[in-house]
Amino acid sequence: xxxxxxxxxxxxxxxxxxxxxxxxxxxxxxxxxxxxxxxxxxxxxxxxxxxxxxxxxxxxxxxxxxxxxxxxxxxxxxxxxxxxxxxxxxxxxxxxxxxxxxxxxxxxxxxxxxxxxxxxxxxxxxxxxxxxxxxxxxxxxxxxxxxxxxxxxxxxxxxxxxxxxxxxxxxxxxxxxxxxxxxxxxxxxxxxxxxxxxxxxxxxxxxxxxxxxxxxxxxxxxxxxxxxxxxxxxxxxxxxxxxxxxxxxxxxxxxxxxxxxxxxxxxxxxxxxxxxxxxxxxxxxxxxxxxxxxxxxxxxxxxxxxxxxxxxxxxxxxxxxxxxxxxxxxxxxxxxxxxxxxxxxxxxxxxxxxxxxxxxxxxxxxxxxxxxxxxxxxxxxxxxxxxxxxxxxxxxxxxxxxxxxxxxxxxxx
Amino acid sequence: xxxxxxxxxxxxxxxxxxxxxxxxxxxxxxxxxxxxxxxxxxxxxxxxxxxxxxxxxxxxxxxxxxxxxxxxxxxxxxxxxxxxxxxxxxxxxxxxxxxxxxxxxxxxxxxxxxxxxxxxxxxxxxxxxxxxxxxxxxxxxxxxxxxxxxxxxxxxxxxxxxxxxxxxxxxxxxxxxxxxxxxxxxxxxxxxxxxxxxxxxxxxxxxxxxxxxxxxxxxxxxxxxxxxxxxxxxxxxxxxxxxxxxxxxxxxxxxxxxxxxxxxxxxxxxxxxxxxxxxxxxxxxxxxxxxxxxxxxxxxxxxxxxxxxxxxxxxxxxxxxxxxxxxxxxxxxxxxxxxxxxxxxxxxxxxxxxxxxxxxxxxxxxxxxxxxxxxxxxxxxxxxxxxxxxxxxxxxxxxxxxxxxxxxxxxxx
Numbered sequence: 001x002x003x004x005x006x007x008x009x010x011x012x013x014x015x016x017x018x019x020x021x022x023x024x025x026x027x028x029x030x031x032x033x034x035x036x037x038x039x040x041x042x043x044x045x046x047x048x049x050x051x052x053x054x055x056x057x058x059x060x061x062x063x064x065x066x067x068x069x070x071x072x073x074x075x076x077x078x079x080x081x082x083x084x085x086x087x088x089x090x091x092x093x094x095x096x097x098x099x100x101x102x103x104x105x106x107x108x109x110x111x112x113x114x115x116x117x118x119x120x121x122x123x124x125x126x127x128x129x130x131x132x133x134x135x136x137x138x139x140x141x142x143x144x145x146x147x148x149x150x151x152x153x154x155x156x157x158x159x160x161x162x163x164x165x166x167x168x169x170x171x172x173x174x175x176x177x178x179x180x181x182x183x184x185x186x187x188x189x190x191x192x193x194x195x196x197x198x199x200x201x202x203x204x205x206x207x208x209x210x211x212x213x214x215x216x217x218x219x220x221x222x223x224x225x226x227x228x229x230x231x232x233x234x235x236x237x238x239x240x241x242x243x244x245x246x247x248x249x250x251x252x253x254x255x256x257x258x259x260x261x262x263x264x265x266x267x268x269x270x271x272x273x274x275x276x277x278x279x280x281x282x283x284x285x286x287x288x289x290x291x292x293x294x295x296x297x298x299x300x301x302x303x304x305x306x307x308x309x310x311x312x313x314x315x316x317x318x319x320x321x322x323x324x325x326x327x328x329x330x331x332x333x334x335x336x337x338x339x340x341x342x343x344x345x346x347x348x349x350x351x352x353x354x355x356x357x358x359x360x361x362x363x364x365x366x367x368x369x370x371x372x373x374x375x376x377x378x379x380x381x382x383x384x385x386x387x388x389x390x391x392x393x394x395x396x397x398x399x400x401x402x403x404x405x406x407x408x409x410x411x412x413x
Numbered sequence: 414x415x416x417x418x419x420x421x422x423x424x425x426x427x428x429x430x431x432x433x434x435x436x437x438x439x440x441x442x443x444x445x446x447x448x449x450x451x452x453x454x455x456x457x458x459x460x461x462x463x464x465x466x467x468x469x470x471x472x473x474x475x476x477x478x479x480x481x482x483x484x485x486x487x488x489x490x491x492x493x494x495x496x497x498x499x500x501x502x503x504x505x506x507x508x509x510x511x512x513x514x515x516x517x518x519x520x521x522x523x524x525x526x527x528x529x530x531x532x533x534x535x536x537x538x539x540x541x542x543x544x545x546x547x548x549x550x551x552x553x554x555x556x557x558x559x560x561x562x563x564x565x566x567x568x569x570x571x572x573x574x575x576x577x578x579x580x581x582x583x584x585x586x587x588x589x590x591x592x593x594x595x596x597x598x599x600x601x602x603x604x605x606x607x608x609x610x611x612x613x614x615x616x617x618x619x620x621x622x623x624x625x626x627x628x629x630x631x632x633x634x635x636x637x638x639x640x641x642x643x644x645x646x647x648x649x650x651x652x653x654x655x656x657x658x659x660x661x662x663x664x665x666x667x668x669x670x671x672x673x674x675x676x677x678x679x680x681x682x683x684x685x686x687x688x689x690x691x692x693x694x695x696x697x698x699x700x701x702x703x704x705x706x707x708x709x710x711x712x713x714x715x716x717x718x719x720x721x722x723x724x725x726x727x728x729x730x731x732x733x734x735x736x737x738x739x740x741x742x743x744x745x746x747x748x749x750x751x752x753x754x755x756x757x758x759x760x761x762x763x764x765x766x767x768x769x770x771x772x773x774x775x776x777x778x779x780x781x782x783x784x785x786x787x788x789x790x791x792x793x794x795x796x797x798x799x800x801x802x803x804x805x806x807x808x809x810x811x812x813x814x815x816x817x818x819x820x821x822x823x824x825x826x
Contacts, residue, residue, distance in 0.1 A: 011627045013449045014636060015439030016597060019432055022454070026428030036426045037461075039454035041435070048450075072609050072626065073616070156628055158809060184429060196485050203486070213485065214424045215569055223427060284705025285698030288719040292697025295773060295807060297721075303729060304719035306701040312716035312759070316729075346725065360708060394708060396571060 001034045001176055004056035008068035008077050009155055010043040020157050021066040028164060032172060033180040033227060034062065044074035053084045053150065061147050062175075064168075067155030069136040071118055078139075081150045082123050085141050089121040092128060095137050096120040129167035134159040140171050149175065181234035182225035184214075184258035185245060188407045195220050198248045202241070209241045218400055221258075222249075254410055261406045266294030269301075274378075274413055277346035278304045278405075279317050279338040281329065282356040282372060286402050302346045307338070317341030317353075330355050332373050332384045339375030339382075350378045352409065354401050359392045372401045376408050383408060414447045414589055417469035421481035421490050422568055423456040433570050434479040441577060445585060446593040446640060447475065457487035466497050466563065474560050475588075477581075480568030482549040484531050491552075494563045495536050498554050502534040505541060508550050509533040542580035547572040553584050562588065594647035595638035597627075597671035598658060601820045608633050611661045615654070622654045631813055634671075635662075667823055674819045679707030682714075687791075687826055690759035691717040691818075692730050692751040694742065695769040695785060699815050715759045720751070730754030730766075743768050745786050745797045752788030752795075763791045765822065767814050772805045785814045789821050796821060 005025050011017045022039045029036050037060055042048045049068075056063045068077030082088055099120055119136045122128050126139035134154055142149040151168050153160045187195075192215045196203065199222065203211050209226040222245055226237040242256055254264050269276055278287050288304030291297055305316045310329055313319040319337040327333040335355050343351025356372025363369035372387040387404060391397055418438050424430045435452045442449050450473055455461045462481075469476045481490030495501055512533055532549045535541050539552035547567055555562040564581050566573045600608075605628050609616065612635065616624050622639040635658055639650040655669055667677050682689055691700050701717030704710055718729045723742055726732040732750040740746040748768050756764025769785025776782035785800040800817060804810055 007452075010625060011629075011636070012436070012452065013439055014443055014595070014638075015436040015441070015449075016627055016634070016636060017629050018436040019452070023425070023428040023431040026426055028428070030427055036428075037456075039420075039425065039432070039452070041452035043450075071606055074625070158806065182427070193484055212423060212487070214429055216424075216430050221429070223424070223429060225427075280698075280701075283702070284714075285693075285701030285717050285719065288693075288698030289696070289702045292719070292721065293808065293811070301697075302722045303725035304698050304721075305729070306698065306705070306717035306719075308705065308711050308717075309715045315758070316716060316718070345728070393571065395706070398706070 001062060002037050002060045003029055003034050003062040003064060004038040004040060004060045005036060006049075006052055006056060006063055006065045007039070007041040008044065008049060008065055009041075010074070012041045012067075013043050021153075021155070021160055024157070024161055025064055025066070025164065028169065029064075029172075030180055030182060030225075032169070033176050033178045034172070044068060044076060046076045046080055049076065049080045050084060053080065057148050062149045062151070062172075064151045064153065066153050066160055069119070069138065069152060069154045071135070075118075077152050078121065078123065081141055081152050085143050085148065085150060087123040087125050087141060090124045091120055092122045092137070095122060095128065098130070099135055127171060129153070129163050131159055131163055132166065133162050138163050138168070140168065178227060178229060179231040179234050180225060180227040181231060181238050182223055183238050183242060183256065185222045185224070185242065185249075185253055186255040186258060186261070187220055187222075187249060187252035188254060188261060188403055190220055190249065190252040192220055195222070195249065199245065202244055202248070209237050211241070211245070218396065218403065219261075220252075254407070261403060261410065262290045263294060265406050265409050266291060266297050268410065268413055270296060270299060272413060273300065274350060275300045275302055275346075275348040276350040276352065276409075277302045277342045277348040279342035279351070279353040280304065280306050281308060281313070281338070281354060282358040283354050283398050283401050283405075284308065286398055287352070287354065287405055290402060290406075302348050305342060313338065317345065328367065330357055330367055330371060330373060332386065335373035335375035336377075336382065336384055337375075339377045343377050350376070350409065350413075352376050352405055354405055356387070356397070356401060358394045358397045358401075360394055363392075370397055372397065372404075374401065374405055374408060376412065378412060381412060383412070414475060415450050415473045416442055416447050416475040416477060417451040417453060417473045418449060419462075419465055419469060419476055419478045420452065420454040420568075421457065421462060421478055422454075423487070425454045425480075426456050434566075434568070434573050437570070437574055438477055438479070438577065441582065442477075442585075443593055443595060443638075445582070446589050446591045447585070457481060457489060459489045459493055462489065462493045463497060466493065470561050475562045475564070475585075477564045477566065479566050479573055482532070482551065482565060482567045484548070488531075490565050491534065491536065494554055494565050498556050498561065498563060500536040500538050500554060503537045504533055505535045505550070508535060508541065511543070512548055540584060542566075542576050544572055544576055545579065546575050551576050551581070553581065591640060591642060592644040592647050593638060593640040594644060594651050595636055596651050596655060596669065598635045598637070598655065598666055599668040599671060599674070600633055600635075600662065600665035601667060601674060601816055603633055603662065603665040605633055608635070608662065612658065615657055615661070622650050624654070624658070631809065631816065632674075633665075667820070674816060674823065675703045676707060678819050678822050679704060679710050681823065681826055683709060683712060685826060686713065687763060688713045688715055688759075688761040689763040689765065689822075690715045690755045690761040692755035692764070692766040693717065693719050694721060694726070694751070694767060695771040696767050696811050696814050696818075697721065699811055700765070700767065700818055703815060703819070715761050718755060726751060730758065741780065743770055743780055743784060743786060745799065748786035748788035749790075749795065749797055750788075752790045756790050763789070763822065763826075765789050765818055767818055769800070769810070769814060771807045771810045771814075773807055776805075783810055785810065785817075787814070787818055787821060789825065791825060794825060796825070
């Protein structure tokens, strides 16, 4: 089965919203064995929306739309989906009741407006999907004889993903006759060119499983995908290929199943019951924020201290005034005193620190923007990692520092 | 001038990468008065890539591609662009030299691979764009008689945005004959339905400027856009409409020019020279990380303490054991002691704190997931804000807490 994902909304064409929906749906559809052939985005324009659905049906059986189901005047997706598949909108009693209850529950905080009621209109032949996070229902509408199917989901990502999981996915599963399995191997510390060169013997002449390399946010990954008659066959083929790939690049790999580095580190810390606290300067709390995004991490994460000023470094972590005077805040010596300091005040097993010049300003010839020191203490281990990238992008430097910190922990525990 | 943005890469169709490039380019093109009609995404498939460019040219004059310029075998965009516009690839001496220098500068850390040299091939009639953050050059290729233009940019966002700013934008400016100006008014604490109801008198019958409402990451915004013969005319029309809009919803507005709330708050703190420190529990460092993303903030941000454990709350912030025992970590009393504590230890003008249950687990009937208390102390002002949203999404709760903290600071200073 081939699918197109059609995102509706002028806000996308104006660039005010990044289209995360297309990525989410692509991942889900692929894992069900549905090939995603295209992403399209059109504005809130009925004629172009209809054109795009017709065009998608030229080589796809399934169109999934996101957006344009809301209460406002320019929300037209339902009307167009009905028009293309020859259905009409009718008022749905159940949706109407839910809508009224929902509005009532919000009480006086929400103004009940007439256009909310537009949302109770649904296609007469549609399978209606309840929206547990919003007021606009979604639906699936099919022409089984012609093998043309449209699924319409709301635009806000939280509403869309919940509706896909709870309703659309099971509706779709009935339509699918093959299974795709893919895994993404993630790694840190290797460039895309080198990665592909190493894997060339495996990539050349690939049919199934397929291998592809990617770069995202400064990290490389390899996707291994197999499409077979059953999920079991596809899984086995992927597992066999993972073994081979790992033989070539295993030293850089941190996840064989598309986990974020922070998830891997969080899980390891929890499994091994190793407590940790952190002292951050240039990342300004990003490390703590990333780690505390892992549910349940409170069992091992005690505290994080963002010491932006020298005064804070001395008061909170006991960094010596002489050290700051002799070597500066961005130095191996300060990084190590920060790491020792946070371990001491927290009593955690691991103390990790970071200090650097994130940019865009603040660099000198001796200490250029991009210079970062990471301190790590754990038992008798004391490690200082120097990063010296001549990159002035503040966000890129902060993110690279964060990943390097996580990578050190992952290697050392 | 009408444009289509064509993103190339199987990784997008697999959903492994979110397409931020389309959003970035859309914003830039719109601000230059170029109408973005479509976003398309296709895989690394030469035939479909060519089809999509031909299709775009049916009602667009300009196609901007991103991706597929790299060194690997499936990078085919250059070849296809040449094929569509009747050009051929030739080796570019300058690009080749830069490439060799770049590879040399990386030294022994990078394996110099044969496929890197594929990147030195460029269209013979193209205007070549230097890539200051990577090795793949981009280019513009035009057929001025037929008014068909293709611009090819690299896929990695950092490379693409830098190349657009330094090279592609000025090349495009010569082609454009009208000017669009738009501003985005951003606000916090109002829902989309209420927003549109309030603005209905302005939205009804709109021609130019146009008004549109959006929701993104839990915040609403209004976009006001005008397209006129000159930038000055368009700016004046937009400014006039902003006045009107502000009359209806001014109480929720924090930016009239699409600034992030954290940027507004950071700027205000710097302008007024008000120092700040923070104590975080459920946001785990997100507040400090967000604020320290503002360049120069070190002048007013002293420190942030993430006290995840009760022990850390007592030791670092002086929260009383009795308070924690009587009211729990998630309570008004603890939030206020945390805010007072961080102000005391840092000596900052503002102390702000947050403690809550982010979820997905950890809730009780008395203290459900989503319950958050924010403490704020500044001079004689002492404010506690309770948030009680019955939402179990950890990220959404953390983000909403962060925005509420920033909103309090913005209102109170």
